Amino acid sequence: MTEPNTFHETPRQGRPVYLDYQATTPMDPRVLDAMMPFFTEKFGNPHSRDHFYGWEAEEAVERARAQIAALIGAGEKEIIFTSGATESNNLAIKGVARLHGNHNGAAKTHIVTCATEHKCVLEASAALERDGFEITYLAVGPNGLIELDQLRDAITDDTCLVSIMGVNNEIGVIQPLAEIGALCREAGVFFHTDAAQAAGKILLDVDAMSIDLMSISGHKVYGPMGIGALYVRRRPRVRLQAMIDGGGQERGMRSGTLPTPLCVGLGEAAEIAALEMDEEASRLQGLKDLFLDKILKRLDGVTINGDREARIPGNLNLSFSGVQAEDLTAGLKDLAISNGAACSSATVEPSHVLKALGLSDELSAATIRIGLGRYTAEDDINFATETIIAEVERLRRVNPRQPSAA
Amino acid sequence: MGMENPVYMDHNATTAVRPAVKDALARALDLIGNASSVHGAGRAARKHVEDSREQVAALVGARPAGVVFTSGGTEANNLAIRGAIRGANRRVLVSAVEHVSVLKSVAEPEIIAVDADGVIDLGALDAALAANDEAALVSVMLANNETGVIQPVAEVSSLAKKHGALVHCDAVQAAGKIAVDVKALGIDMLTLSAHKIGGPQGIGALVSADDQALQPIIRGGGQERSRRAGTENLPGIVGFGVAAVEALKDLPGAAGLNVWRDRIETDLAQHQGVRIFGAGVNRLANTTCLTMPGVEAEQQLIALDLAGIAVSAGSACSSGKVEPSHVLAAMGIEAEEAATAIRVSMGWSTTEQDVERFCAAWDDVRAKAQGKKRTAA
Numbered sequence: 185m186t187e188p189n190t191f192h193e194t195p196r197q198g199r200p201v202y203l204d205y206q207a208t209t210p211m212d213p214r215v216l217d218a219m220m221p222f223f224t225e226k227f228g229n230p231h232s233r234d235h236f237y238g239w240e241a242e243e244a245v246e247r248a249r250a251q252i253a254a255l256i257g258a259g260e261k262e263i264i265f266t267s268g269a270t271e272s273n274n275l276a277i278k279g280v281a282r283l284h285g286n287h288n289g290a291a292k293t294h295i296v297t298c299a300t301e302h303k304c305v306l307e308a309s310a311a312l313e314r315d316g317f318e319i320t321y322l323a324v325g326p327n328g329l330i331e332l333d334q335l336r337d338a339i340t341d342d343t344c345l346v347s348i349m350g351v352n353n354e355i356g357v358i359q360p361l362a363e364i365g366a367l368c369r370e371a372g373v374f375f376h377t378d379a380a381q382a383a384g385k386i387l388l389d390v391d392a393m394s395i396d397l398m399s400i401s402g403h404k405v406y407g408p409m410g411i412g413a414l415y416v417r418r419r420p421r422v423r424l425q426a427m428i429d430g431g432g433q434e435r436g437m438r439s440g441t442l443p444t445p446l447c448v449g450l451g452e453a454a455e456i457a458a459l460e461m462d463e464e465a466s467r468l469q470g471l472k473d474l475f476l477d478k479i480l481k482r483l484d485g486v487t488i489n490g491d492r493e494a495r496i497p498g499n500l501n502l503s504f505s506g507v508q509a510e511d512l513t514a515g516l517k518d519l520a521i522s523n524g525a526a527c528s529s530a531t532v533e534p535s536h537v538l539k540a541l542g543l544s545d546e547l548s549a550a551t552i553r554i555g556l557g558r559y560t561a562e563d564d565i566n567f568a569t570e571t572i573i574a575e576v577e578r579l580r581r582v583n584p585r586q587p588s589a590a
Numbered sequence: 591m592g593m594e595n596p597v598y599m600d601h602n603a604t605t606a607v608r609p610a611v612k613d614a615l616a617r618a619l620d621l622i623g624n625a626s627s628v629h630g631a632g633r634a635a636r637k638h639v640e641d642s643r644e645q646v647a648a649l650v651g652a653r654p655a656g657v658v659f660t661s662g663g664t665e666a667n668n669l670a671i672r673g674a675i676r677g678a679n680r681r682v683l684v685s686a687v688e689h690v691s692v693l694k695s696v697a698e699p700e701i702i703a704v705d706a707d708g709v710i711d712l713g714a715l716d717a718a719l720a721a722n723d724e725a726a727l728v729s730v731m732l733a734n735n736e737t738g739v740i741q742p743v744a745e746v747s748s749l750a751k752k753h754g755a756l757v758h759c760d761a762v763q764a765a766g767k768i769a770v771d772v773k774a775l776g777i778d779m780l781t782l783s784a785h786k787i788g789g790p791q792g793i794g795a796l797v798s799a800d801d802q803a804l805q806p807i808i809r810g811g812g813q814e815r816s817r818r819a820g821t822e823n824l825p826g827i828v829g830f831g832v833a834a835v836e837a838l839k840d841l842p843g844a845a846g847l848n849v850w851r852d853r854i855e856t857d858l859a860q861h862q863g864v865r866i867f868g869a870g871v872n873r874l875a876n877t878t879c880l881t882m883p884g885v886e887a888e889q890q891l892i893a894l895d896l897a898g899i900a901v902s903a904g905s906a907c908s909s910g911k912v913e914p915s916h917v918l919a920a921m922g923i924e925a926e927e928a929a930t931a932i933r934v935s936m937g938w939s940t941t942e943q944d945v946e947r948f949c950a951a952w953d954d955v956r957a958k959a960q961g962k963k964r965t966a967a
Binding site: 267270273441 | 596598606607615619622623624627632667668691694695790791792808810812820821822825899900901902903
């Protein structure tokens with residue numbers, strides 16, 4: 185853009201280094217280019233069947249659907265657009281539960297999920313619990329991964345759905361999706377995975393992994409906000425009860441006019457991710473290793489949370505003993521980092537994820553999340569690590585801890 | 591597609607974003623930041639969300655705190671009705687001409703009839719409310735998407751309030767076309783959609799006059815004060831806010847479309863048997879729903895499309911199936927006549943030339959169709 189961007193508080197050069205890629209990702213300029221015509225000259229309603237404007241928009245939406253399907257090895261008719269991963273997760277969990285929980289005589293009213301799931305999965309489950317469903321929340325090990333044996337034991341004849349996320353938004357660990365899928369398939373229960381943090385970051389294949397439902401977010405894969413997708417398997421068919429009814433769009437599973445530019449953006453983002461995933465992952469792996477090397481060389485009392493192997497390269501979750509993360513992030517004015525998930529509430533609660541790993545409240549409060557991504561450069565890592573090291577050292581100096589805690 | 595610039599006369603389906611919205615979108619799409627993140631980028635995003643909330647509230651005379659952003663009008667209608675009745679056990683009364691997202695928001699709403707002009711029967715509403723002591727929610731649209739007919743929502747509200755009922759109003763088609771004020775209407779909740787007022791698709795709002803208690807449909811991070819979870823669609827929200835400002839400024843322009851609407855109707859109604867629905871009652875200035883006797887809508891649309899003119903046979907539905915309009919059926923129009931009706935809807939980007947070209951093309955289609963019929967006979 186040539187005009188000055190009034191939305192930026194400060195010029196580009198002076199902006200903080202963005203290291204919060206799990207909260208949201210900047211949009212890829214290629215995505216933006218693909219979207220823009222659909223706001224203006226190609227503005228039609230994709231459901232208008234009566235004229236060129238509608239057909240043009242519909243064609244663009246269907247192309248996007250195919251691009252998303254290709255990213256996860258699905259068929260394009262298996263992709264439903266939603267307003268985001270939160271809606272997708274709600275629709276998958278409540279939609280399957282409400283449909284299968286209502287059969288007279290053969291009601292399936294049990295769901296298995298996990299303690300470290302995203303808040304919207306936990307909240308959707310809690311809502312079902314209030315409606316009489318039984319929910320099993322699997323524990324995780326100190327590495328953040330579930331135990332397959334515990335999952336096997338948790339599934340009963342009443343179970344209709346297992347919902348386990350692909351990649352955790354706070355600690356970046358990758359759950360064993362293929363093994364979970366195989367186990368669910370064998371037990372005859374549907375398997376939903378929240379892939380908001382996984383899609384475009386790791387290879388996902390709904391058939392190889394026996395996944396029946398998968399949630400995807402636009403703004404976590406360098407696409408736009410306000411759009412997401414839900415993969416719904418057609419063979420064997422997964423049926424679900426809609427949450428939003430009306431014109432019957434998205435094969436009756438999600439009514440409402442599809443936002444063409446946003447659909448196009450998600451499609452483009454998916455295609456770019458599919459093409460560049462491997463290269464990006466190895467680049468980020470290098471940056472992450474660099475980040476860790478620098479930190480661990482200079483600082484003691486640093487805990488790396490989450491499994492060291494089964495994880496995406498674009499995330500680090502670190503606890504600095506003796507340091508309050510709030511003080512740390514407040515002191516790091518030139519870095520945009522988070523001390524947990526970007527939640528709505530301004531209230532600071534201890535992370536339910538870190539709690540599930542067995543971290544003490546004290547260590548949990550000493551934890552920050554570093555998110556690396558497509559536009560993170562080596563310079564950013566050098567700058568960020570120097571800044572973090574200096575600030576941690578300063579905070580430890582002004583507030584020295586008992587040696588036992590280090 | 592035809593010759594020169596295509597003529598878009600389907601603004602009730604969707605509108606192109608206004609130039610000021612395009613500029614705002616271009617800037618907002620370049621922003622990084624989750625409005626719920628506490629760092630600088632997140633706080634900047636939050637500020638834009640709250641500014642837009644004020645702008646959207648101002649369009650309908652509401653308090654910013656009453657605005658819940660949703661993914662669009664359909665979600666807002668579902669949230670209003672399901673969210674307000676869940677746990678409160680309210681029965682739901684709706685007019686027969688509501689949008690499908692209202693009609694289908696509950697399994698079996700009580701349908702209140704409309705008269706031949708498409709206006710809700712207030713006597714029937716009163717009787718239905720009086721017939722049953724149970725708490726109720728009444729949902730009546732402000733303006734109809736197919737005919738543009740404006741409902742007496744203020745009267746609906748005062749009736750409903752007399753019976754202690756909640757009132758929701760789907761103002762998706764009215765906003766930006768006529769002045770809307772939640773207090774003057776006396777309603778509890780109101781639905782808006784950005785892409786019908788020159789804003790982007792994928793964003794809408796449910797506006798509460800007061801602080802309506804709602805059971806959320808989408809649960810999670812507690813955004814929108816726990817009434818609608820999910821990361822805020824920042825560019826969408828920013829674009830919606832600017833569209834609201836522009837639409838409010840342009841209300842006189844929207845009202846002035848009646849000159850062109852009247853010209854279309856005068857021009858076309860000179861032909862025998864052409865019928866204009868809702869012509870005798872209060873209607874939006876931008877919409878006309880009219881028949882071409884003996885010519886199926888589908889046939890008209892194909893011919894008009896060839897002439898580069900985009901109009902529609904009714905609401906932009908998903909199905910692809912051509913079903914008779916439930917709106918015209920509720921007005922007592924025979925299916926055969928309803929099948930010859932098209933909807934013409936103008937908007938901010940409509941020009942006088944568009945109007946002239948539409949009238950000429952329509953007359954062409956009519957003349958050819960009648961010529962064919964004569965030859966066949």
